[in-house]
Amino acid sequence: MANTKVLIVGAGPTGLTAANELARLGVQVKIIDKTSVRSEKSRAIGVHAGTLESLENSFGKDFCRKLIGAGHKVRTAFLHVYSKAPIRVDLGVIPSVYNFVLILPQSKTEQLLEEELNKSSIYVDRNTEWASLREVDGKVLSILRDRQGHQTEVTSDFVIGADGAHSAIRNALHLPFRGDAYKLEFIQGDVEIEWPWPYGDIRSFLSSKGFLACFPLSSNGSGNGSGKRKGNGDYRLVMVQPNKADSRATKVSLNDFAAAVKSICPEIRIKRETWLSRYSVHHRITNRLRCGRVFLAGDAAHVHSPIGGQGMNTGMQEALNLSFKLATVICKEAPLSLLEHYESECLPVAKDILRATDLATRFGLASNHRINDFAKSFVVPLMAKNKWIRQAVIKGISRVSIARKEIDNRSREKP
Structure with a gap:
């Protein structure tokens, strides 16, 4: 004992x-x-x-x-709501x-x-x-x-x-x-993306197709390491959509994930994945x-x-x-x-x-x-x-x- x-x-x-x-x-x-x-x-x-x-x-x-x-x-974070101009959120106000x-x-x-x-x-x-x-x-x-x-x-x-x-x-x-449990489908992945905005900020997108949050995984984007350049970067993407019947029983593919991401934000192109996961969320x-x-x-x-x-x-x-x-x-x-x-x-x-x-x-x-x-x-x-x-x-x-x-x-x- x-x-x-x-x-x-x-x-x-x-x-x-x-x-x-x-x-x-x-x-x-x-x-x-x-x-x-x-x-x-x-x-x-x-x-x-x-x-x-x-x-x-x-x-x-x-x-x-x-x-x-x-x-x-x-x-700094940006909120993109439908097709409106992004709203800048200054996190520096945290006391x-x-x-x-x-x-x-x-x-x-x-x-x-x-x-x-x-x-x-x-x-x-x-x-x-x-x-x-x-x-x-x-x-x-x-x-x-x-x-x-x-x-x-x-x-x-x-x-x-x-x-x-x-x-x-x-x-x-x-x-x-x-x-x-929420009647929603949560999919997340660590991926390399290409988009028209500077690397390093949090960006969230809300549209009729669902919600997408993008979190930078390092202080620098791929390449020159400026941290604020446009182009490639490693991000954690978290996507939420209405739940689909039996969707959790199937493994999420990169092609399906990329298509779903593009339906929410057409400007994002996924170049490669590290891992993808589909899951449900409870409260x-x-x-x-x-x-x-x-x-x-x-x-x-x-x-x-x-x-x-x-x-x-x-x-x-x-x-x-x-x-x-x-x-x-x-x-x-x-x-x-x-x-x-x-x-x-x-x-x-x-x-x-x-x-x-x-x-x-x-x-x-x-x-x-x-x-x-x-x-x-x-x-x-x-x-x-x-x-x-x-x-x-x-x-x-x-x-x-x-x-x-x-x-x-x-x-x-x-x-």
């Missing part, structure tokens, strides 16, 4: 962030994942200013510099030293978090699946299983379930996961983040539309919030009752994000009815051109206010 203070199930961004924070605060931690290797393909791609502020507060400026050095800072969106694929974020964790001589136990748990005398006894079916019992003070949308821990706790949330000594964080607790890029960022900030509280309790610097604040602080935020992303998805993408097209073609530009609305949306997406509130709570929770 193995013993640890905190067992973390799931080595995605949420689990790795929690493990790093606990290790930094001197808490013994064990982190497991059922996969054999870290995935190089991921949907999340943006790290917001608030998340960077939270990471700096915990891990220091050097770690944030590593993240920024591995990614691409974007300070933070990190006044940009950091384009960094989730796979790279996980790599840097895991490398940081390894510095504390803590390594992810891969090919290890969580099987069951029970609480006994103020401890949690978990059964883990390897690929050969061999079982190991681990005793811990607490367990963090960061095992994703299909969370085995959430299911074992019999917690509901209320919500539904769901549980009603509890804690059951006794077991906690949920990230996608294990809530999933929502990728509009606004909130999923990974929410999970990482929840991980920092929870880990700090756990460390404070484990080190006997605060009573067990402090842990009650995790749910009361984080669940309302998750609910607000789910409502906001659901509203944006349903209004902007869910229907191609002529009345809805008329509303989108006039209402969206009108809202986007309004300085106050635009700045409020940008500041909300940046998560800065959430981060600073959590950092302020920490200062009050310290003994």
Whole structure:
């Protein structure tokens, strides 16, 4: 039987962030994942200013510099609505030293978090699946299983379930996961494109055929490396269209994807692909983040539309919030009752994000009815051109206010 203070199930961004924070605060931690290797393909791609502020507060400026050095800072976005002139969105209004969106694929974020964790001589136990748990005398006894079916019992003070949308821990706790799937088809790909605009900005296109978002994957386009030239560049394209019957059962081809992209934006030509993926998106949330000594964080607790890029960022900030509280309790610097604040602080935020992303998805993408097209073609530009609305949306997406509130709570929770 193995013993640890905190067992973390799931080595995605949420689990790795929690493990790093606990290790930094001197808490013994064990982190497991059922996969054999870290995935190089991921949907999340943006790290917001608030998340960077939270990471700096915990891990220091050097770690944030590593993240920024591995990614691409974007300070300008453009919204193309139907055939109207593009609307420029200045991300520099974000009230933070990190006044940009950091384009960094989730796979790279996980790599840097895991490398940081390894510095504390803590390594992810891969090919290890969580099987069951029970609480006994103020401890949690978990059964883990390897690929050969061999079982190991681990005793811990607490367990963090960061095992994703299909969370085995959430299911074992019999917690509901209320919500539904969107009747939309999401396709994304990492591709090299050619278009008439400068490389390096985020561009989104909304038309009667669907929605397309384009994110630059590096600071420079292919070729001369100017970062602002017209021509070729590697981009992550995320396309949303009304769901087609049985479409998820078929593998998306480059030709079909290129044709669908061109139907939304004729100026884009796809030259080559790195990978393509078709998937469905759900909007769901549980009603509890804690059951006794077991906690949920990230996608294990809530999933929502990728509009606004909130999923990974929410999970990482929840991980920092929870880990700090756990460390404070484990080190006997605060009573067990402090842990009650995790749910009361984080669940309302998750609910607000789910409502906001659901509203944006349903209004902007869910229907191609002529009345809805008329509303989108006039209402969206009108809202986007309004300085106050635009700045409020940008500041909300940046998560800065959430981060600073959590950092302020920490200062009050310290003994």
